[in-house]
Amino acid sequence: MSFLKEIVRRRTFGIISHPDAGKTTLTEKLLLFGGAIQEAGAVKNNKIKKGATSDFMEIERQRGISVATSVLAFNYQNKKINILDTPGHKDFAEDTFRTLTAVDSVIVVIDVAKGVEEQTEKLVSVCRMRKIPIIVFINKLDREGKDAFDLMDEVEKKLGLHVTPLSFPIGMGYDFQGIYNIWEKNINLFSGDSRKNIEDTIAISDLLSPELEKLIGEKPAIKLREELELIEEVYPPFNKEDYLEGNLQPVFFGSALNNFGVRELLDCFVEIAPTPRPKESDTRLVLPEEEKLSGFVFKIHANMDPKHRDRLAFIKIVSGTFERNKPYVHVRLNKSLKFSSPNAFFAEKKEIVDISYPGDIVGLHDTGNFKIGDTLTEGELMNFRGIPSFSPEHFRYINNADPMKAKQLEKGVDQLMDEGVAQLFTLEMNNRKIIGTVGALQYEVIQYRLEHEYGAKCTYENFPVHKACWVKPDDAKNEEFKEFKRVKQKFLAHDKYNQLVFLADSDFTIQMTQNKYPSVKLFFTSEFE
Numbered sequence: 001m002s003f004l005k006e007i008v009r010r011r012t013f014g015i016i017s018h019p020d021a022g023k024t025t026l027t028e029k030l031l032l033f034g035g036a037i038q039e040a041g042a043v044k045n046n047k048i049k050k051g052a053t054s055d056f057m058e059i060e061r062q063r064g065i066s067v068a069t070s071v072l073a074f075n076y077q078n079k080k081i082n083i084l085d086t087p088g089h090k091d092f093a094e095d096t097f098r099t100l101t102a103v104d105s106v107i108v109v110i111d112v113a114k115g116v117e118e119q120t121e122k123l124v125s126v127c128r129m130r131k132i133p134i135i136v137f138i139n140k141l142d143r144e145g146k147d148a149f150d151l152m153d154e155v156e157k158k159l160g161l162h163v164t165p166l167s168f169p170i171g172m173g174y175d176f177q178g179i180y181n182i183w184e185k186n187i188n189l190f191s192g193d194s195r196k197n198i199e200d201t202i203a204i205s206d207l208l209s210p211e212l213e214k215l216i217g218e219k220p221a222i223k224l225r226e227e228l229e230l231i232e233e234v235y236p237p238f239n240k241e242d243y244l245e246g247n248l249q250p251v252f253f254g255s256a257l258n259n260f261g262v263r264e265l266l267d268c269f270v271e272i273a274p275t276p277r278p279k280e281s282d283t284r285l286v287l288p289e290e291e292k293l294s295g296f297v298f299k300i301h302a303n304m305d306p307k308h309r310d311r312l313a314f315i316k317i318v319s320g321t322f323e324r325n326k327p328y329v330h331v332r333l334n335k336s337l338k339f340s341s342p343n344a345f346f347a348e349k350k351e352i353v354d355i356s357y358p359g360d361i362v363g364l365h366d367t368g369n370f371k372i373g374d375t376l377t378e379g380e381l382m383n384f385r386g387i388p389s390f391s392p393e394h395f396r397y398i399n400n401a402d403p404m405k406a407k408q409l410e411k412g413v414d415q416l417m418d419e420g421v422a423q424l425f426t427l428e429m430n431n432r433k434i435i436g437t438v439g440a441l442q443y444e445v446i447q448y449r450l451e452h453e454y455g456a457k458c459t460y461e462n463f464p465v466h467k468a469c470w471v472k473p474d475d476a477k478n479e480e481f482k483e484f485k486r487v488k489q490k491f492l493a494h495d496k497y498n499q500l501v502f503l504a505d506s507d508f509t510i511q512m513t514q515n516k517y518p519s520v521k522l523f524f525t526s527e528f529e
Helices: 003-009 023-033 058-063 090-099 118-129 148-159 211-216 218-234 240-244 262-272 403-418 441-454 479-487 507-516
Strands: 010-017 070-076 079-085 105-111 134-139 163-165 167-170 178-181 186-189 201-203 249-253 294-302 311-319 328-330 335-337 343-346 349-352 361-366 375-377 394-400 423-427 433-437 458-462 467-473 492-494 500-504 520-523
Touching: 003 010, 010 023, 010 090, 010 118, 010 262, 023 070, 023 079, 023 105, 023 262, 070 361, 090 118, 090 294, 105 118, 105 148, 118 148, 134 148, 134 262, 148 163, 148 218, 148 249, 167 218, 167 249, 186 211, 211 218, 240 262, 249 262, 394 403, 394 441, 403 423, 403 441, 433 441, 441 458, 467 479, 467 507, 479 520, 500 507, 507 520
Parallel strands: 010 079, 010 105, 070 343, 105 134, 134 249, 163 249
Antiparallel strands: 070 079, 167 178, 178 186, 186 201, 294 311, 294 375, 311 361, 328 335, 328 375, 343 349, 343 361, 394 433, 394 458, 423 433, 423 492, 467 500, 467 520, 492 500
16 A cells, blocks of 8 residues: 555544543444444443453543543544544643644534533633644433533534534434434434444435334424424535534534444544644644654653553654654654654554554653653654643642652652653752642542552642743843842742743732733743744
């Protein structure tokens, strides 16, 4: 197969949602269709002690949440599909924001009863900022929920999207009978039995035919015809260009747990979703069909296998091909590296691959060379943009609880910070270490992982800070900046890239500081040019 054909086969997307909207379940059902797994480890079902295929950290199993982004790949209709399953829990938002830098499109999962929730709003606004194509999947139709039209209204208002339904429910909750697939013009009837053959769809080319009454009954048939007529009047017809430019979002309805409406979603996705997209670097726009390799690290995961101390750096390939044992340039360190066992992911199995293409995610064994945002090329010196750290919202001092294990603690903290689990700030005054996270649950994860993976124990103590601001003076030598450093020295720290950070205790302090020292600029993300 030629290089260009391989690119066109690729679809790399992320699934995002509020916790519990059914994201992990949907991921599993997609793998089931791709033949990547044989049975879905029913996430809610305790009889199957398997846990979802995509959650592999102990804490995730205990709490039934996804903590780390996992990568899952499968083949479907001769397309190679890469899914990045993101943590839904808001405390892990930063991991999700970074994952969104590596996807070409997203599927947003919305719970039919709860509608649009705050976490969904945040994530969708990031997608809209980057003009990422979005498909909406409204889940859990076998439960009582909001009216389909009300839901689509809510999606438009709260998320600022322009939607058009490509499938539509026949009834809901107890009266749920199935789905009319607008995209393929057929009906899929719901039996309530997720084990039955999923392919039973009945083609209906003419909605006026009496066949419809026979299938779903007289009243529902009349209602369905009215609703579909209304859809034609209210919503724009689906247009692929608008979708790819991020201006139109198709909506599907279904129930992931019952494997219902998922095939419709997948079939349409494979047809319309974008192939790997170009990416902006600090020097130019990089196109996927270029011959030379380029890619960037969007995630680092330490100790994926508790038996072996290993770190995997996840690299999204932007252009060219990644070949095993071929030397590539690590731009930040400006050194050449070779990889003898690059991993690809097939469901939860890792396999060593000889060659990977744009759109693919490759896991590279790492001994500490990589940080998030690093770029690999065949020699060109450039860096991909848009993989920032955001200002944390919680801050605590980290203390060593076991003086004998100071080294292990330092190593553990260092590696977890490279993974981007949280951010480390070192105070200028006394070199005390402060950990900043987006959500409080991260502290538990850090404590748990330090103990179980590094044999180190830590305690925390509160540090009253409201936000971390990265500092950039207009001129590092002027008096104003010196004065700022003298007055604020108690609150100045360095991040792990040694950038100066001002830890402000309130919005008011930030405002006052900016008024008092106009030549000292403050930023809320670490990426500022």
